[in-house]
Amino acid sequence: MGPKAAYRDGNVLRWLFAYAASLIGDGVYFLALGWAAARAAGPAEAGVVMAAGAVPRALLMLGGGVVADRFGPRLVVVSSDAVRCAVVLAVAAAVWTSTPGPGALILVALLFGAVDALFMPAVGALPPRIAGPGQLVRVQGMRNLVERVGHTAGPPLAGLALGVAGPGAAFAVAGALFAVSLVLLLAVRISPLPDAGAGGGGAGGTAESPWQQLRRGLAYIRRHPVIGPLVVSGALSQLGTSAPLTLGLILLAGERHWGPSGVGWIVGAFGVGAASSALILTLVPRVPKAGAVQNATLIVGSAGIGALALTPSLPAAVVLALVTGQVCGVCGGLAVALIQSATDPRYLGRVSSVMAFTAVGMAPMTYPVFGFAAGLFGTVPVFLAGGLLSMAGAIVGTSAPAVRRAELAFA
Missing domain, CATH: 1.20.1250.20 (MFS general substrate transporter like domains)
Known part of the structure; x- marks a missing residue:
C-alpha cells in the first residue's frame, strides 16, 4: 500500500x-x-x-x-x-x-x-x-484552498x-x-533534516554567521537551474499583476461605471476560479510535464489579467476573471510544488522567505507606481503593461531548459 x-x-x-x-x-x-x-x-x-x-x-x-x-x-x-x-x-x-x-x-x-x-x-x-514528494501538489492545492477560505x-x-x-x-x-x-x-510531526554537512547551513547549529547563511541561500537560489528561474518568474508575475488586480480594478470600475459591487464581483470570481483549481489539484494532482504546464498557464493567466482592461461589460469581465483565476491557480500551485520539491531541505526556509518577500514586500510597492502611471497614461495601457510584465516571467521560465523538463513525483 x-x-x-x-x-x-x-x-x-x-x-x-x-x-x-x-x-x-x-x-x-x-x-x-x-x-x-x-x-x-x-x-x-x-x-x-x-x-x-x-x-x-x-x-x-x-x-x-x-x-x-x-x-x-x-x-x-x-x-x-x-x-x-x-x-x-x-x-x-x-x-x-x-x-x-x-x-x-x-x-x-x-x-x-x-x-x-x-x-x-x-x-x-x-x-x-x-508530506512526501509525491504529495506536494496535493498539499499546495489544499494550502491554496485554505488561503481562499x-x-x-x-x-x-x-x-x-x-x-x-x-x-x-x-x-x-x-x-x-x-x-x-x-x-x-x-x-x-516533521521529518528530520539530513546531515547538513560542511557549510550546509542546516538546523541545529552552524559555523556560518546569519549573514553568510543568507548569502549562501541567495546564491543557492540564483544558481539552481529550476528554482532560480521559477523564483524570478514568480517575482515578475507578482510585480506585474498585484497592482492591476487591486488598485487597477478599482480605477477600471470607476471609469466603466461598474461601481464597488462590480469590483467585488470581479475579485470574487477570480477567487472562486482560483479555489476551484486548488480543489482540482488536491483531488487530481497528476500533472504530466509540470514545468511546461506551469509556463503555459502563466502565459495564459497573464494574458487574461491584461485582457480584463479591454473587456467592455461587467458580465464579460466576471466570466474572464473566473477563467483567469482557474488558470492562475494551477500556475501558482505547480510553481510552489516544483520549487519545494527541487529545494534541498536545508534551504527551505530561505527559499520560502524569498518567495514571501516578493509577495508581501515588493509587490505592494508597485501600487503608487501603478497609480502614478495610470494618471499619466490611462488605466488601460498600464493594466496591459502589467500583464506583459507578468508574461515576461513566463518567458524566463520557458527559456530555462530545466524548468521546461521539470516533472513532479506522484504517489
Missing part, C-alpha cells in the same frame, strides 16, 4: 487547520487593529497604523528564512505563533480596560509584523517536511465580533484563533 493521500493524512490536516486558523486570525486582527486606530484617532492615523506592520515584514522577511533554516521551521513557527497569540491577547485586555493611542497601536503593528516575518517563511518551509472568513468574523462587543472582543477572537493554531502546530 502506498502512502496516504495528503487529504487523508492526519499530520498534514493538523498543519492545514493550524494554517487556516492562523489566516482567519490574521484577518480578524487586521480589521480590529484598523477599527481600534480609527476610534482612537482619525483616518490618516488609522492608515499609518495599518501600514506600519508591513515595514518590519518587508525588512526582516529574508532574515526570517535564515532563522527557520538555522533553528528548524517547527521551533520557529511554534515560537512565533505563541508570541502572536500573547501579543494579540494582551492588546485585547488593553482595549477592554483603556483606549490605546495611535503610538501604542503602531508599536503593536510593528511587533506583529516582525513576528510575521519569522512565521511566514517557517510555515512555508513545512510542507516538504510533513481564510481570507474570505476573517473579515466577516471580525465584523461580527466588532458589532457585538467592539475591538476588544475582535482581538480576543484573533488571539483565540492563534491559540488554536499553536495547539495544532505542536501536534504536527
Whole structure:
C-alpha cells in the first residue's frame, strides 16, 4: 500500500487547520487593529497604523528564512505563533480596560509584523517536511484552498465580533484563533533534516554567521537551474499583476461605471476560479510535464489579467476573471510544488522567505507606481503593461531548459 493521500493524512490536516486558523486570525486582527486606530484617532492615523506592520515584514522577511533554516521551521513557527497569540491577547485586555493611542497601536503593528516575518517563511518551509514528494501538489492545492477560505472568513468574523462587543472582543477572537493554531502546530510531526554537512547551513547549529547563511541561500537560489528561474518568474508575475488586480480594478470600475459591487464581483470570481483549481489539484494532482504546464498557464493567466482592461461589460469581465483565476491557480500551485520539491531541505526556509518577500514586500510597492502611471497614461495601457510584465516571467521560465523538463513525483 502506498502512502496516504495528503487529504487523508492526519499530520498534514493538523498543519492545514493550524494554517487556516492562523489566516482567519490574521484577518480578524487586521480589521480590529484598523477599527481600534480609527476610534482612537482619525483616518490618516488609522492608515499609518495599518501600514506600519508591513515595514518590519518587508525588512526582516529574508532574515526570517535564515532563522527557520538555522533553528528548524517547527521551533520557529511554534515560537512565533505563541508570541502572536500573547501579543494579540494582551492588546485585547488593553482595549477592554483603556483606549490605546495611535503610538501604542503602531508599536503593536510593528511587533506583529516582525513576528510575521519569522512565521511566514517557517510555515512555508513545512510542507516538504510533513508530506512526501509525491504529495506536494496535493498539499499546495489544499494550502491554496485554505488561503481562499481564510481570507474570505476573517473579515466577516471580525465584523461580527466588532458589532457585538467592539475591538476588544475582535482581538480576543484573533488571539483565540492563534491559540488554536499553536495547539495544532505542536501536534504536527516533521521529518528530520539530513546531515547538513560542511557549510550546509542546516538546523541545529552552524559555523556560518546569519549573514553568510543568507548569502549562501541567495546564491543557492540564483544558481539552481529550476528554482532560480521559477523564483524570478514568480517575482515578475507578482510585480506585474498585484497592482492591476487591486488598485487597477478599482480605477477600471470607476471609469466603466461598474461601481464597488462590480469590483467585488470581479475579485470574487477570480477567487472562486482560483479555489476551484486548488480543489482540482488536491483531488487530481497528476500533472504530466509540470514545468511546461506551469509556463503555459502563466502565459495564459497573464494574458487574461491584461485582457480584463479591454473587456467592455461587467458580465464579460466576471466570466474572464473566473477563467483567469482557474488558470492562475494551477500556475501558482505547480510553481510552489516544483520549487519545494527541487529545494534541498536545508534551504527551505530561505527559499520560502524569498518567495514571501516578493509577495508581501515588493509587490505592494508597485501600487503608487501603478497609480502614478495610470494618471499619466490611462488605466488601460498600464493594466496591459502589467500583464506583459507578468508574461515576461513566463518567458524566463520557458527559456530555462530545466524548468521546461521539470516533472513532479506522484504517489
